[in-house]
Amino acid sequence: MKKIGIIVGSIRKDSFSGKIAENIAELFPDGYETETIEIANLPLYNQDYDANSPEVYHTFRNKVKSMSAILFVTPEHNRSIPAALKNALDVGSRPYGESVWNGKPALIISHSISNLSGFGANHHLRQVLTFLNMPTVQQPEVYLANSQDLLDDSGKFQSRDTVEFLQSVVQAFIELINKYEDS
Known part of the structure; x- marks a missing residue:
């Protein structure tokens, strides 16, 4: 069983990030277990x-160490990542030389309530993950615009196209995980 840690950048109760993460967790096939890691x-x-x-x-740190890979779902705050997410990255990377992130495959899904779709957060997070030596899914990139319109009243994605796109993203992530696990 491969364990996928999910780190949600928003710490707000009932955040769009949390709901998006829950939906994506359901897209992983048998043999993969997802778990949200509290930050x-x-x-x-x-x-x-x-x-x-x-x-x-x-x-x-021990929870992150136990994971095969990490999925980040984050909103954009002031054209960057939320402070809580940056703090979690820092906590996991220290003490120097003992980073729990090293070599863990990663997937970034960013979003915002505007049309910009978390572009700044996505790229700032990519920059940090590069330093932390986390191989990250490069394509497809995931920027979800207008978060408030993505989900129905029950918290599920409204569009079948969104689900199909995110299913292809999960598949690309699985391929990356397998590549690094096999090497």
């Missing part, structure tokens, strides 16, 4: 913690 409870990273980290840091 809202992580204290702001401080290098002083490297010598004596809070227990919640250890729990988070």
Whole structure:
């Protein structure tokens, strides 16, 4: 069983990011298990913690270590990624030389309530993941515009085209995961 960790960039209750992540989790085939990894409870990273980290840091790092790959679903905040997501990336990358992200395949899905569809967040996150040595799905790129219109009243994607596109994205992610697992 391959375990896919899902990190949701928004820590808001009932966020579009969380609902989008739930829908995408359902697109993984048998043999893949998804689990959302909580980031809202992580204290702001401080290098002083490297010598004596809070227990919640250890729990988070161990959870990420146990995953085969990571799916990031994030909104855009001020043309970049949310602070909670950046903090989680920092917590997982420290202490220096002990990054839990190293070599883990990743998929980025960004969105916004505008037509820009999280373009800035997507590319800023790609920049950080490159430094963290996370091979990331390059194509297809996923930018979801007008998040508020993607989901119906039950929280499911309204458009079959959206589901089919995201199914192809999940397949590309699976191919990346298998490539790195086989090497």
